[in-house]
Structures are given as C-alpha cells and as structure tokens.
Amino acid sequence: MSGFFNIFLIFVFSLAIRLYRLDILPGEWYGDISNVHEYVTEIFKGRWPFYFLQSPGPVYHYFIAPFILLLKLKGYEAYKFSSVFVSLISLLAIYLFAREAFNKKIAVLTLLIASFSLWFLIWSRLGNSQIIIPAEVALSGFFLIRFFNRKKIKDLILSLLTASFGWYTYPQTFILPVFIFIFLLTYLFLRLKFSPASRQSSLALAVFLIGLLPMLFIIKNQAKGMAGNFSSTGYVGSKVLPVLKLKKGEFISKLSINMAKTLLMFNVRGDNSFRVNIAGHTQLDKISGFLLLIGLIYLYQKKRHYFWLFVISFLVLSLPSVSPAIPDAEIPNSARTIGVIPFVYTAVALGFYQLFIIIKKKFRAFSTIFFTVVFMLIAFINIKDYFFVYSSGLPDDNLGPSNIIASFLDKKVPRDYKLYFAECCWGNYGQPEPKGIAYSLKKSRTVDYSRLITGCSDLDYFPLAIVMRHEDKLKNEFTACISGARQMKIYSQDGIFISNLYLLEE
Secondary structure: OHHHHHHHHHHHHHHHHHHOOOOOOOOOOOHHHHHHHHHHHHHHOOOOOOOOOOOOOOHHHHHHHHHHHHHOOOHHHHHHHHHHHHHHHHHHHHHHHHHHHOOHHHHHHHHHHHHHOHHHHHHHHHOOHHHHHHHHHHHHHHHHHHHHHHOOHHHHHHHHHHHHHHHHOOHHHOHHHHHHHHHHHHHHHHHOOHHHHHHHHHHHHHHHHHHHHHHHHHHHHHHOOOOOOOOOOOOOHHHOHHHHHOOHHHHHHHHHHHHHHHHHHHOOOOOOOOOOOOOOOOOOOHHHHHHHHHHHHHHHHHOHHHHHHHHHHHHHHHHHHOOOOOOHHHOOOOOOOHHHHHHHHHHHHHHHHHHHHHHHHHOHHHHHHHHHHHHHHHHHHHHHHHHHHHHHOOHHHOOOHHHHHHHHHHHHOOOOOEEEEOOOOOOHHHOOOHHHHHHHOOOOOOEOOOOOOOOHHHOOOOOEEEEEOOHHHHHHHOHHHHOOOEEEEEEOOOOOEEEEEEEEOO
C-alpha cells in the first residue's frame, strides 16, 4: 500500500509542476503547434486523415483528439493540456519499463527523476507530438523484457504491436519496430532450439508485417512514386536521401562527428534550440549527468546483458538524429533523441541508488539524509531551470503576443468582425504569426490568415478588424479607406505595446 501511495504522490507532484503557470508558459503558439492543430481539425471534420504532415504522422493526433473533444479546450491551452496528459502516460510507461527491467525501488526513483527532469518537463508542457515517443519506446521495451523474463508469447506480440506505432508517429521512430523485431529474432535463435525459435520468429514476422502494412498505403498515397513528402525535396526525404550522394569517407566522418555530439549531449553540450532546451544546456543537470555515468558503469560490471541493451538501444534510437544530411546546427537534437529518455532516466536512477548503497556502507548514520538533500537539490535545479532560465530564453522573454492579441479580440471585438492582417512576425523569431493568432482565438470568427493585406482593394468584408503594428503603414497604404477606423492599442499585462487594431464598420 505504501508503494502505491508513493507512486500516487509522485504523479500528483508531476501533475502539479506540469500545470503550474501552464496558461502562460510557454506563451507563444508556433508552427509545429499549427501542424498538430490542423491535423486534429481534419479529424474533427470527419475526414479521417492518415498521412505525414511534414514530420508528424497520425498516431499522436488521433490519440489526443478525444481528450481535446472531452474537455472542449481551445487555443494553445488545448494542446499544452494534451501534452501534459500524454506525458503522464509516458511516465507510467517509463515506470513499468524500469520495474520490469530491475525492481520497484529503481522504478520509483526513475519515475521521480523523469517527473522533474528539465528535458522531459519542457516536452511535457510544449504541446508538440514528440511527447508520445517515450511512451512507445518504454512500453515496447517493457513487453520485450517481460517476454525475456516470463517467456509468454503475448508479450512478444504486444512488444511488436506497441513498437509498430513507431511507423505512424515520426520518421525517427521508424527504426523502433525494426530494432525490436531484429532484437527479438537474435534472442530467439541464440536462446532457443531451432524448432521453437523458428515458430516464434515466424509469429514475430507476421506481427511485424501486420504493423507495417498500413504504412505501405501511406507511402503509396503520399509519395506518388517518391515525389511527395518522402522525396529528396520533401520534408522527410531531404533529411535522409542526400546521404546516398555522400562519398564513403565523408559519410563516415560526418556520421562519427554527429554521433559524438549526440553522445556528449548529456554532459557537455545539449540541443541549441531555445524552444526545446535552454540553448546549449546539457540535457541532464550536472549531478544527473554524473549519475548516468555511474549507472552505466554499474550495468557493465553487474548486469552486462542490460548494459548492452541500454547502449545498443541508445545508439540505434539515436541514428535518425545523426544523419549526415542533417545540418550541423541541428545536432544534437532533443526531439530526435527523445526516444532514449526511458533508458537515460533509468540509468540515472541506477547510478543514484548504487552510489547510495556504497556510501551507506561507510556512513550509515547520515547517508539517507545526505541523499535526500541531494535529490531535492537535483529537483530544485531542474525546476528552477525550467521556470526561470528556460522561460527567460523564449522569444521576447516569453511575451506570447499571439495569445495576447487573441485574448484581446475575444474580449473586446464582436465575433461578426472579420479579422485581417496587414503585418505580422515583427517580434523575435518571427512572432506573432497570423495562424498563431487565429488558432489561439477561443471565440469563433472569420479570419483571413492566408495573406497579408497590402491596401484597400484587399478588404472584401465588413465589419472588419485589422492587425497592424506600425501606424505609418496605415498612413501610407490604407488612408483612403480606413482613415476613420476606430483604433485600439493592445498591451501586455506588464504594459508592453503589442500591436494596433483598427476596426471599421463599412
């Protein structure tokens, strides 16, 4: 009962730090969230989309659609709440994985570390679809290890079926079902006699092919002979196919450099994107990074089979992130390596526990208090880094102009006013985007976000509202038709000027 209560408390804590200030942090709607929103909107319209929109596939969008529908959420909050919900499922999956691989103590430690670690916390609140990847990896790993431990065929099937969702999640998860399948085959033929190994491998192949079959329809319908998203000029193909044109020496050199950068992301330099990390900050804090090394050393010395499982899993799941076709600035990449999270946090937990055991033998009297303080320090560092350091590194100090403009429109401007944009993207990193404002509205209205209007001839509906930050644009291009418009100024709660809004009835 106490074990269950501890897990319950960790989930309450996890939920609390994921919901705290979620309405304003992160604040700005951006392009990836537009992709998620547009996909989910297609589902709500009954069009049953089944394709890849740039990188994301259908899995995440269908998974969160009932959640959004149930809570009747709108705007960025809908997708932030959805990623919080999915992150809790990922936490549960990570706990199950660590428990099956080791024991309940390690599983609880892993769960607690994952609950507040900066890397996972950022993705838990971001609203983007990569947050489902740790759940897929952890669950497929859980069933895989349970099959090794209990030899039940249903676990073999469940491991492959869970991994098969990787075909429909992201290009970087295509490797997950292939890896699980090959790992299973290797285990079967090494551990079993030929006859039972052949039977079980035939079953594994059948499940693998069943999971792959719908993907063939996606490629057929979307690629059109590799002329679509998966072509050399497509979003996915452009990150993979150019590798085929590299010379052998160039390929090996770039692959080695990229892999080295990725291996060093935990303790030397992490992802440089402000959106998903404190730019350049290691993916783990310094204490956790040290514990990761201790955990791997322990595995190598005491549980060699798990050491190789962890190392091979990390290398294989990281392969999509180290493609020589990917620009140097995108390596290391926390999004493309997010699948290794279950292995990383479990290794950190192992390192923490083993260090605790060693020190407890020599300093039993104060070892528990010491490690409790250390654990609290790790939690404090990560939570502080998220709510203060990461927050201040977001564009314009996490100003979130799209949400401010949308909230102003919802409160101050009647719904029958059609919204136009004469300007956009004046802030740092191109914010606010017209789509970001339009999709952040919680009250429905007609919005033309497909273009920036340039003059009076573009106005085809009244009454109307125009977002236009600079007043000189009004004087130069719109004087003839909206010189008598009612002007409203939009400010943040801190008094920062965001934009002008011009209302015209006819």
